[in-house]
Amino acid sequence: MPATPPAPESSRLTVLAGPTAVGKGTVSADIRARYPDIWLSVSATTRQPRPGEVDGVHYLFVGPDRFADMVANSELLEWAVVHGRNSYGTPRGPVQEKLDAGVATLLEIDLQGARQVRATMPEARFVFLAPPSWEELERRLVGRGTEGPEERERRLATAKVEMAAASEFDHVIVNDDVQRAADELVSVMGLAPHPVAGR
Ligand SMILES: Nc1nc2c(ncn2[C@@H]2O[C@H](COP(=O)(O)OP(=O)(O)O)[C@@H](O)[C@H]2O)c(=O)[nH]1
Numbered sequence: 609m610p611a612t613p614p615a616p617e618s619s620r621l622t623v624l625a626g627p628t629a630v631g632k633g634t635v636s637a638d639i640r641a642r643y644p645d646i647w648l649s650v651s652a653t654t655r656q657p658r659p660g661e662v663d664g665v666h667y668l669f670v671g672p673d674r675f676a677d678m679v680a681n682s683e684l685l686e687w688a689v690v691h692g693r694n695s696y697g698t699p700r701g702p703v704q705e706k707l708d709a710g711v712a713t714l715l716e717i718d719l720q721g722a723r724q725v726r727a728t729m730p731e732a733r734f735v736f737l738a739p740p741s742w743e744e745l746e747r748r749l750v751g752r753g754t755e756g757p758e759e760r761e762r763r764l765a766t767a768k769v770e771m772a773a774a775s776e777f778d779h780v781i782v783n784d785d786v787q788r789a790a791d792e793l794v795s796v797m798g799l800a801p802h803p804v805a806g807r
Pocket residue numbers: 625626627628629632633651652655686687688690696697698716717718719720721722
């Protein structure tokens with residue numbers, strides 16, 4: 609029997625997308641805290657940090673000129689202007705290093721970025737995080753309190769488009785409970801989820 613060819617490094621790559629305020633950041637933070645073996649890519653963005661966000665941990669906060677340089681120098685695996693405002697992109701080098709080292713890698717990016725990664729790394733897993741309902745999504749966005757009414761409307765308009773694309777993804781996970789959703793994501797990544805201290 610012919611040997612099964614080894615899986616390409618990018619099969620260790622998982623892309624998580626989903627509408628604004630569904631809880632992508634919260635689920636990612638839970639994974640960062642409970643699953644140190646999973647590496648979360650740190651995106652570059654031109655948006656301003658929110659209170660509590662740390663440069664180099666949650667995002668690399670860069671100015672528009674630096675971001676343009678990153679694009680021009682092909683330093684980004686994918687990038688997009690999100691919510692019609694700020695640019696966001698995945699630095700290519702660190703992702704490649706982790707994949708080459710065999711580390712399970714998670715990208716939390718928007719729909720446009722997920723489509724770009726699908727085109728270049730089709731072996732990656734594509735996961736859509738969905739809210740329990742549209743009303744709950746609106747509640748979470750308002751409850752987070754980080755955007756004013758105008759920006760919230762803009763984000764909800766993008767969210768409608770993103771929700772309509774859920775069927776493009778390999779898996780849909782409903783974020784009803786943060787740890788449950790995180791454990792489901794870990795299991796979709798082919799790793800063993802574990803209950804952990806703090807539950
Ligand atoms: N394409 C792309 N999108 C990203 C990247 N990093 C974050 N995003 C997306 O940008 C959007 C805006 O993120 P953020 O400003 O943190 O606000 P949020 O939408 O309320 O989570 C979200 O959909 C993120 O998934 C990235 O590197 N590339």
